[in-house]
Amino acid sequence: AQTVTQSQPEMSVQEAETVTLSCTYDTSESDYYLFWYKQPPSRQMILVIRQEAYKQQNATENRFSVNFQKAAKSFSLKISDSQLGDAAMYFCAYRTSQGGSEKLVFGKGTKLTVNP
Amino acid sequence: EADIYQTPRYLVIGTGKKITLECSQTMGHDKMYWYQQDPGMELHLIHYSYGVNSTEKGDLSSESTVSRIRTEHFPLTLESARPSHTSQYLCASSVVGVADTQYFGPGTRLTVL
Numbered sequence: 001a002q003t004v005t006q007s008q009p010e011m012s013v014q015e016a017e018t019v020t021l022s023c024t025y026d027t028s029e030s031d032y033y034l035f036w037y038k039q040p041p042s043r044q045m046i047l048v049i050r051q052e053a054y055k056q057q058n059a060t061e062n063r064f065s066v067n068f069q070k071a072a073k074s075f076s077l078k079i080s081d082s083q084l085g086d087a088a089m090y091f092c093a094y095r096t097s098q099g100g101s102e103k104l105v106f107g108k109g110t111k112l113t114v115n116p
Numbered sequence: 117e118a119d120i121y122q123t124p125r126y127l128v129i130g131t132g133k134k135i136t137l138e139c140s141q142t143m144g145h146d147k148m149y150w151y152q153q154d155p156g157m158e159l160h161l162i163h164y165s166y167g168v169n170s171t172e173k174g175d176l177s178s179e180s181t182v183s184r185i186r187t188e189h190f191p192l193t194l195e196s197a198r199p200s201h202t203s204q205y206l207c208a209s210s211v212v213g214v215a216d217t218q219y220f221g222p223g224t225r226l227t228v229l
Contacts, residue, residue, distance in 0.1 A: 004158075035217070045206065045220040091158065095216070103175065104218060106158040 002027045004094050006107035013082045014115050020067075021077045021110045023092030031097040034068070035104070036077045040088040048090070051075065053097075079112075087114045119143050122207050122221040129197055130229050137192045137224045139207030148190040149218060151206040152176060159206060165190055197228045 003026045013019035025034070036048040051059045051068050058066050063083075067076045079086055092107040120141040129135055139148065146167045151159040151174075161174030165184040179201070180194050190209075194201055204225045208218040 037220075044222045047217055047219070050217060089156075103161050103164075104159070106160075108158045109156070111156075 002029075002032075002094050002096070002105050004092050004105050004107040006090075006092055006110050008110045009108070010111045010113070012113040012115060013079070015082055015084060017082055018078060018080045019082055019112065021079075021090050021092075021112065023075045023077070023107055025073050025075065025092075025094050025105075027073070027094065027096075029096055033095045033097060034066075034075045035093040035095070036064070036066070036075075037091045037093060037106075038086075038088045039091065039109075040085075043088075045091075049077065082114050084114050084116060087112055120207060120209055120219055120221040122205075122224050124224060125222060126225050126227075128227045128229065131196075131198055133197050135194050135197055135226070137205055137207075137226070139190045139192070139221055140188050141190075141209045141219075141221075142188060143209065143211065143219070144187065145209035145211045145219075146187065147210045147212070147216065148184065149208040149210075150174075150180075150182060150190070150192050151208065152178065153204045153206055153223075155204070163192065197226075199228045202226060202228050 005024045032053045034051045038048045039045040049061045063080045065078045089109045091109045094105045123138045148165045150163040153159045160176035162178040163182040165171045206223045207221040210216045210218045
């Protein structure tokens with residue numbers, strides 16, 4: 001069974017600085033998808049970024065980028081120019097590419113605090 | 117944010133009551149999901165549906181039941197609520213496509229006294 005590990009329960013960053021959140025996963029599959037979701041306090045969980053395992057190029061979305069190391073099974077999220085609105089729980093998630101299996105496997109999350 | 121809605125947002129109820137948590141989406145997504153999330157913890161899939169009249173149990177055993185009579189509607193029911201059911205319940209939906217990205221509703225925070 002696949003597992004997702006986020007080793008940093010909490011992180012903090014100064015506004016305008018850069019922070020990297022770690023995520024590792026365990027799988028025997030070669031093709032899969034990885035996600036970072038953001039859950040602000042008492043607000044909706046939203047997708048931050050998505051990576052297809054067959055793509056070597058790291059995904060980027062504005063200030064958010066990932067460092068995808070397939071051999072190491074690592075999928076870290078880098079937030080550049082951190083803003084107060086980035087404060088949230090961040091969840092790393094894995095999804096198999098096999099048809100018929102819709103399960104997202106989540107890590108336990110990292111609470112990010114942004115200091116002004 | 118995606119067009120997926122959950123009601124109520126907060127519910128405090130006594131033991132033994134029957135409750136239904138509502139989830140609806142206006143995006144025409146075929147696939148819908150229910151996750152359970154304890155405070156500060158990861159999400160666990162409890163139910164999912166591929167379409168109308170299709171429901172499956174997820175990884176986390178749950179005493180709740182679901183139904184999918186309409187594409188846009190995926191309610192979750194607890195016949196007899198217990199304190200152990202206290203948690204946050206998140207509904208999500210996805211469309212067949214790249215990675216079947218799931219979009220989440222705002223959640224229902226349930227407290228059973």
